Amino acid sequence: MTAIVLSIGTSHPWNVAGVGRDLIVGEQLDARVFTAIAAVSAQDGRGHVVVQPISSEVLAAQLRALPWDAAGAVRVGALPTREAVSTIAASLRAHAWLPAVVDPVFAASGGGELCDPAARQGIRDELAVLGNVVLTPNLAEAAALLENGGIERARIGEAAAALQSRGALAVLLKGGHLGGDPADALATAGGVEIFSEPRIAGRMHGTGCTLAMALACELARGAALIDAVRASSAYARDQIARH
Numbered sequence: 001m002t003a004i005v006l007s008i009g010t011s012h013p014w015n016v017a018g019v020g021r022d023l024i025v026g027e028q029l030d031a032r033v034f035t036a037i038a039a040v041s042a043q044d045g046r047g048h049v050v051v052q053p054i055s056s057e058v059l060a061a062q063l064r065a066l067p068w069d070a071a072g073a074v075r076v077g078a079l080p081t082r083e084a085v086s087t088i089a090a091s092l093r094a095h096a097w098l099p100a101v102v103d104p105v106f107a108a109s110g111g112g113e114l115c116d117p118a119a120r121q122g123i124r125d126e127l128a129v130l131g132n133v134v135l136t137p138n139l140a141e142a143a144a145l146l147e148n149g150g151i152e153r154a155r156i157g158e159a160a161a162a163l164q165s166r167g168a169l170a171v172l173l174k175g176g177h178l179g180g181d182p183a184d185a186l187a188t189a190g191g192v193e194i195f196s197e198p199r200i201a202g203r204m205h206g207t208g209c210t211l212a213m214a215l216a217c218e219l220a221r222g223a224a225l226i227d228a229v230r231a232s233s234a235y236a237r238d239q240i241a242r243h
Helices: 018-028 056-065 082-094 117-127 139-146 153-164 207-220 225-241
Strands: 003-010 031-043 049-053 073-076 100-102 133-135 170-173 183-188 191-196
Touching: 003 018, 003 207, 018 031, 018 207, 031 056, 031 082, 056 082, 073 082, 073 207, 082 117, 100 207, 117 139, 139 153, 139 170, 153 170, 153 183, 153 191, 183 225, 191 225, 207 225
Parallel strands: 003 031, 003 073, 073 100, 100 133, 133 170
Antiparallel strands: 031 049, 170 183, 183 191
């Protein structure tokens, strides 16, 4: 049976990130993807980003139209406003049996803000505390959520655990921006596991979106969290190597 994933987030003109990327990943991983658009963006790769939020009424109507009862997981990407965050958090609370992979995307890879300061606070206070959420921040996003100036390699596990202790099901803290080989930390109520593999020479836009959506696809198929993390990481590394 084909897994169903609900993708909620922001569009990207080239579909190398955001909801468009989720559709591509879902097709490659044999998952049926249903979408709700929280914002439309225009990005040119040089740090010029224009974001137009979708009204709360239209976003809420999209969410009501999604097949929640048939879905196996949710993937949440960039959210532009506190209103959007609150609307989506209410849906995730109402469907607490569904694992929700929340990637707290604050800025585009090429530069440019994708959410306002109030939205960042909402992600911290409303989404990152839900018991069905698997949070997947990078180092900068985790530091912002923790109100920490920076996270060093030696403290990546500690930082992931600090975020998870606020209520999330799990936190996968991505250390791709560390110097040398990358290291990721997975924190759950049972402890912290560190994953480290040699850095791949390729470079790809939308790596975080790719990993988060792959993780949602694996969870939608019923994979255990640790197995889903390993499989989604392997998929993301393969995609990077192809670029």
